[in-house]
Amino acid sequence: MKDYTLSDKLKYLEDFSKQVRHHLHTIPEASGVEYKTSEYCKKMMQSFGYKIVEYPGYTGFHADLDIDPQMKRIAFRADMDGLEMPDMTDTDYKSVHDNMAHNCGHDSHMTVALTAARFLAEHPEELRFNVRFIFQMAEEDMRVPGAETMVAGGCVNGVDEIYALHNDASLEVGSINVNDNIMSSWGAAWTLDVNGVSAHGSTPQKGRDAIREVVRIIDDLDYIVAKKTNPFSPAVFGCGMIHGGTVPNAIPDYVQARGTIRSMDEETDTILKNSLTSIMAESALRGFKTNMVCTGYPAVINHKYAYQRIVDSASGVLTRINKTCKPMTGSEDFSYMINAVPEKKGALFFLASGCAEKGINNYLHSNPYYLDDDCLLIGAQIFVNLATHA
Structure with missing residues (x-):
């Protein structure tokens, strides 16, 4: 039994929303090169009557529907990029791009936006705002600025x-x-390059x-989290990639490692990043040439007014609203957009897209990654409610 209520006027877009998501699921693209995805969304928004604003040299764009110059403007963000991993789902709309998959569900984010955008364009008399939909490139890869560039x-x-x-x-x-405070962590991706001196494996004293x-360095970073940060403020250090060496009987002169750091307050974020500098300095004293590049996002912090607007807009749709959820330890560059609007009046919420009955209960970036299409109209309804109620 469904424990949510959709407007009868929105239900006619159910097949449309499924078709859109399934198509987008077939064409995932990496951060910053979402050419097919962007063009598909752009043409659809144009067909609805939105004015397209492009960003020369980038795939991101935004689309405006202006009703009355006296009205305020509300905006909705949809991220477009996929993940560089194979699509292991068993569906007839699998990715057709090698080693690319929508395993974070950004296909659903775009679909919610496109569905809501179509409804609002077809019912302009209901709008209480001028509307902007932002189709953002490059949310996944912290090395490729997405939201920051578009802002x-x-x-x-x-x-x-x-x-x-x-x-x-x-989530079912x-x-x-949603909550009225921190929704995602301060996070950064780091890339470490270490240059030493190569030597034969039998004469290690001749190399570095x-x-x-x-x-x-990785051990030292683990130590920083364990001993230098406040135990009551969560912090996470992770190394996910190490590349180096070509043969088993030689000491390599170059290794690259990549990973992430996460924290739940700005002070801890500063401690972690400053620690990278001191650790690199020690490497120099040991005779190594090192380079550390660290790029990341500030935390998403929901504005209390915007949080309440989400709760009010969802209350007529859902019977289950968790208003005090814990923040995710993952990071979101939507923070740049919130921080750039007046009074930082913005908010992010998590839309449940799982279904135990259908065997869908997986975490973001898992493989295979499934989601329940029934979530699409729910998300669209909440966006519509936000735009049609001041």
């Missing part, structure tokens, strides 16, 4: 409040998670072992 290009200029959602297939369809130095 610099003017995507939130003239915007009074802004909203976004993120699907969560570990018919619910949302880049592998050993990378291991030392």
Whole structure:
């Protein structure tokens, strides 16, 4: 039994929403090169009557529907990029791009936006705001600026409040998670390059072992989390990739490692990043040449007014609204957009996209990644309610 209620006027878009998501699911693209995806969304928004604003040299764009110059403007963000991993789902709409998959569900985010955009364009008399939909490139890869670039290009200029959602297939369809504070972590991706001196494996004293130095640095970073940060403020250090060496009987002169750091307050974020500098300095004293590049996002912090607007807009749709959810330890560059609007009046919520009955109960970035299409109209309804109620 469904424990959510959709407007009868929106239900006619159910087949449309499924067709759109299934098509988008077939064409996932990496951060910053979402050419097919962007063109598909752009043409559809144009067909609805929206004015398209492009960002020369980038795939991101925004689309405006202006009703009355006296009205305020509300904006909705939809991220477009996929993940560089194979699509292991067993569906007839699998990815046709090698080693690319929508395993974070951004296909659903775009679909919710496109569905809501179509409805609002077909019912302009119901709008209480001028509307902007922001189709953002490059949310996944912290090394490729996405939201930050679009903010610099003017995507939130003239915007009074802004909203976004993120699907969560570990939650049962018919619910949302939201709070009036921190929704995602301060996070950064780091890339470490270590240059040593190569040597034969039988004469290690003649070289400087880049592998050993990378291991030392990783151990030191673990130590920083364990002993230098407040135990009551969560912090996470992770190394997900190490590349180095070509043969088993030689000490490599170069190794690269990549990973992430996460924290739940700005002070801890600063401690972690400052620690990287001191650890690199020690490597120099040991005779290694190192380079650490660290790029990341500030935390998403929901504005209390915008949070309440989400709760009010969802209350007529859902019977299950978790208003005090814990923040995710993952990071979201939507924070740049919230921070750029007046009074930081914006908010993010998690839209449940799982279904135990259908065997859908997976976490973001898992493989295979499934989500329940029933979430699409729910998300669209919440966006519609936000735009049609001041």
